[in-house]
Amino acid sequence: MLEEKLFSILSPLVDSNVYPDTAPEGTPLPYILYQQVGGIPVQFLEGAGSTVSPRIQITIWSDSRLQAAQLQRDAQRLLVGAPLFGTIAGGAVALHEEALGLRGTQQDFYFKGDP
Numbered sequence: 001m002l003e004e005k006l007f008s009i010l011s012p013l014v015d016s017n018v019y020p021d022t023a024p025e026g027t028p029l030p031y032i033l034y035q036q037v038g039g040i041p042v043q044f045l046e047g048a049g050s051t052v053s054p055r056i057q058i059t060i061w062s063d064s065r066l067q068a069a070q071l072q073r074d075a076q077r078l079l080v081g082a083p084l085f086g087t088i089a090g091g092a093v094a095l096h097e098e099a100l101g102l103r104g105t106q107q108d109f110y111f112k113g114d115p
Contacts, residue, residue, distance in 0.1 A: 002054065002111060006034050009078050010058075013071055023061075029102075030062040030071055037108060053110045055089055061104040065094070072105035079109050086111050 003020060010018045010032050017023070017031035040053035058075055062068040072092050079086040086109040095104035 002056070003034070005084060006056070009084065010034075010075055013074055013078075014060075030060060030067060032071070032075065033059040033061070035059075040110065053112060055108055055110055056086075057106060057108045059095070059104060059106045061095075061097075061102050063101060063103065065103045068094075068103045068105050072107060076107065084111055 007018050014030050014032050015028075017027055019027070019031065019033055021033065021035050023031050023033060035057050036054050037057045038055040040055075042052050058072075058079070060068050060071045060075065062071065069092075076088065076092070080088065089108035089110050092105045092107040095106055096102070097104070
């Protein structure tokens with residue numbers, strides 16, 4: 001399952017603080033979130049179809065811009081390599097949550113297979 005592979009591949013970067021959608025309250029920084037935000041669907045004449053290339057958004061939160069940027073580069077390197085061979089769907093976007101003191105990055109990737 002894709003979620004299990006994402007967790008396994010990204011966990012070493014952030015001491016296993018990898019979560020779908022949102023992190024639990026009190027999660028220490030840095031942490032990584034993943035969320036399916038679309039994909040490339042396939043539909044057959046018979047009507048049956050599936051999403052064979054899910055688009056997954058990876059969001060990294062830290063308290064440091066430098067750390068967030070480095071984690072983004074490390075995550076990108078891992079996600080486009082074996083075993084996932086993800087395809088970069090766009091460049092990383094810098095994030096800033098001033099009220100919380102968070103710095104982050106967000107980037108989308110396509111993966112092969114059903115989510």
